[in-house]
Amino acid sequence: MNRWAVILFLAIIIAALLSQYASPLPDGLERVAExxxxxxxGESPVLKFSPxxxxxxxxxxNEKISTxxxxxxxxxITLAFAWGCIKLIxxx
Numbered sequence: 001m002n003r004w005a006v007i008l009f010l011a012i013i014i015a016a017l018l019s020q021y022a023s024p025l026p027d028g029l030e031r032v033a034e035x036x037x038x039x040x041x042g043e044s045p046v047l048k049f050s051p052x053x054x055x056x057x058x059x060x061x062n063e064k065i066s067t068x069x070x071x072x073x074x075x076x077i078t079l080a081f082a083w084g085c086i087k088l089i090x091x092x
Contacts, residue, residue, distance in 0.1 A: 008079065011075050011079060012072050012075060012076070014075075015068075015071035015072050015074070015075040016068040016069075016071055016072050017068075018071070019055070019067050019068055019070065019071030019072075020064055020067060020068065022055065022067070022071075052070045052073065052074070055067060055070045055071070055074075056070055057069055057070055057073075
């Protein structure tokens with residue numbers, strides 16, 4: 001098996017399993033916005049209709065499955081972006 005396929009497989013498994021243990025507390029930027037009183041400014045209608053608000057998928061009722069799929073999706077998007085950047089750099 002190709003080593004990149006193994007890395008992709010492990011990344012997906014880790015994202016699916018470890019996403020269940022993510023902290024429900026606000027991240028750093030959200031905490032600063034809360035502390036300084038401008039958190040509500042980030043709640044624009046555009047953000048309220050995000051495809052994965054708060055790292056969940058709203059169309060899936062099971063919270064664990066929803067979070068796992070959101071983690072997998074985020075991992076795949078990140079890996080695809082990194083792969084694209086590497087391909088662009090390698091051409092130059």
